[in-house]
Amino acid sequence: MVTVDDRPDMEAAHLRVAELVQGLHARPDADSETVIAELAEHAAVEIPGAQYAGITVTRDAKHIETPAATHHWPLLLDKIQQRHLEGPCLTAAWDEKTVHVADLETDERFPNYRRDALTETPIRSIMAFQLFIAGQTIGALNVYSEQPDVFGPESRTLGLIFAAHSSVAFNSARRDEQFRRALTSRDIIGQAKGMIMERYGVDAVQAFELLRKLSQDSNVPLAKVAADLVATAQSPSPS
Template identity: 35%
Template sequence: MTAEQHPTADAFARLAVELHDTDGVGETVEAVVQFAVQALSCRYAGVVLNEHGRKLSIASVTAPVICELYNLQLEAAEGPLMTCLETRGPVWVDDVAAEERWSPEWSRLADSIGIRSILHLPLTSAERPVGVLSFFSEQRSGFGPDDLAVGHILARHASIAVANARNEETMAQAVDARKLVGQAMGILMERFDLDGDRAFEVLRRYSQDSNTKLRDVAQELIDTRKLPRAGGAAARQ
């Protein structure tokens, strides 16, 4: 490793520690985009995430103007961002003004913002698409092979960090849901003189009949100390 590469390696080491210490997906992607601007010396950066395998959402940007560019592509289902998501490969736009692969509206908007070149890299976890990490430069040919290599490293760090943050949030939600259901069961057991199995069955049946998540049914019972009529009837059966 050359002397010039040492700062980059050290910076990635610090980023790995910082991502490990972040709390939640929001803080994770915010740390990624802030580091991205420094790592590739670009003007803007952003992250779009794939929510639940279908819905796409803008997770973090370093400037509001990037939201405009993202939203145009998300609404039209066309553009370099969408191509990156579909192909799960890097999309490199060396000169926005000369680009003809996508609609003119996209290139005009990018040009009006002052963006001249773009690099989109896929975020993946266990071969599943997580989202896209984007870099935006005010210079034509703003990204070279070295930038692509550094971007790939950052994308890998980001993919792992986002996947871990999502897993932690899911586990936290599961623990919270179990606590809520347990409290709701206790209310039913006391009010209707039910055992644990019967109390859970009441919650489950109302959840199915009303097409409401079990967690939400439990929360409603805890908040109001009342079970809707359908649930009350079930409790007395």
């Protein structure tokens, strides 16, 4: 339970999380991989009781990836979840907002995961928070400790706030990446159209139709066809 004496510390932690996310948003070079890696690092520091942190993502509850981890143990634990298709992080991602394993020695919810995690890692307590990632991908922000019973109400409160901020930051970074890729594709297609118009004396609509037909006939995305044409045109001619 958060006491009156704890509130200033919690408020300061909330502010640090908010400032972290604002800082990531303000950085023009912060791609989604950088954002998620930095969020994991800060989660391991800020969430009370955490020694390690990791991000678990999955598209269909069967294929698990770990785009960020502060140590080898989160990576190995996700491999164990992949092996058995069960575990607290997978459950948090798909079924529950938060999953708390106070003591892996006694928790019986994930028997196969529990057996291998106890055998292969020193991790004894886990708290996993669902991430709301846009699209078909589901995720969880997870914190771990080698000691049992270290995650309390403060950990849960700050973890939920961290997960909410992480979801916003990660989704924003991915949208920025998609927007930049779209702009790049548009520019490349424009260059290819200009080359076709100049070479064959056609207008913009006819040039685009030619690109589209090349894409359909070769079963290659239109942006890739355009990029290949531009690259070929820019390659030095053999002497």
